[in-house]
Amino acid sequence: MEVWIRQETGATVVLHPEHFQQELAVGRMPREIPVSVDAGRSWEPAWQMGMKLRARGDEFTALIAPVHTEAWSTVAGYIAVFSFLFFGGPIAFAAVVMAADHGPTKLFRLCVVLGALVLGPLPIAVPAALGMRALKKDPTLRGKGRAIFALIIAAVLGLACFVAAVVALLR
Numbered sequence: 001m002e003v004w005i006r007q008e009t010g011a012t013v014v015l016h017p018e019h020f021q022q023e024l025a026v027g028r029m030p031r032e033i034p035v036s037v038d039a040g041r042s043w044e045p046a047w048q049m050g051m052k053l054r055a056r057g058d059e060f061t062a063l064i065a066p067v068h069t070e071a072w073s074t075v076a077g078y079i080a081v082f083s084f085l086f087f088g089g090p091i092a093f094a095a096v097v098m099a100a101d102h103g104p105t106k107l108f109r110l111c112v113v114l115g116a117l118v119l120g121p122l123p124i125a126v127p128a129a130l131g132m133r134a135l136k137k138d139p140t141l142r143g144k145g146r147a148i149f150a151l152i153i154a155a156v157l158g159l160a161c162f163v164a165a166v167v168a169l170l171r
Contacts, residue, residue, distance in 0.1 A: 003053075004036040005029070006043065017053050024050045062142060073131030073143030076150035080124045084153050088120035092160040095120075099168035109168035117161040125154035 003020040005013045015023070017037075023029045024046055034043040061067050066074040083089065095116035099109045128150035135144050 001037060002039075003049065004040050005046070006034045006036075006040075008033075012040070020046075021050055021053055066143070066146075068141060069143035069146070070131050070134045070138070070141045072127045072134055073147040073150075076124060076128035076131050077143075077146030079127060080150035080153040083120070083124055084157070088116075088124065088157050091116045092120045092157045092164070095164040096160055096167065099164040100171065102171065106168060106171070109171070110165065113161055113164045113168055116164065117158070120161060121154040121157040124150050124157070128154060 001017055003015045003017055005015060005020070007013060020029075020035070024031070029046055031045065031047040033046045035046050035049045036043050037049065062069075095113050098104065098112045101109070104112075128147045131143060131147040132151075135141060135147065
């Protein structure tokens with residue numbers, strides 16, 4: 001990405017975004033000078049573009065840490081990872097094994113499946129759905145990938161609970 005700066009003489013200067021922000025921060029650039037990040041198709045005051053670039057953050061940092069992301073999407077992503085590995089995944093697997101066991105009664109097996117459904121995919125799917133809804137309202141935020149990942153994990157755990165329910169009913 002490049003920042004185009006239209007000078008008072010009419011000439012256009014191209015700067016790297018970080019250099020642009022430095023020039024703006026130290027006061028070497030007028031705050032009202034027109035700048036563009038889309039090759040001159042649209043122009044905004046320098047102070048406004050500086051705020052947008054600061055809020056957006058670094059692309060590499062955004063891959064590692066949640067920078068300028070929707071909060072529900074971030075929560076859903078982390079819940080999905082940790083729940084699948086340490087909590088919801090093992091509970092859903094235990095529900096499938098328990099549903100296939102002949103020992104407990106049918107009612108007990110169905111209660112285990114219901115508990116696995118409440119503790120497995122539900123805590124993942126609710127914040128993911130809230131995050132997707134918020135992302136539709138404000139598309140400038142990041143986090144759509146995290147929400148989709150969480151919905152996929154919730155669907156996998158939900159499928160395991162569905163299989164467990166079918167097995168529990170057929171036994």
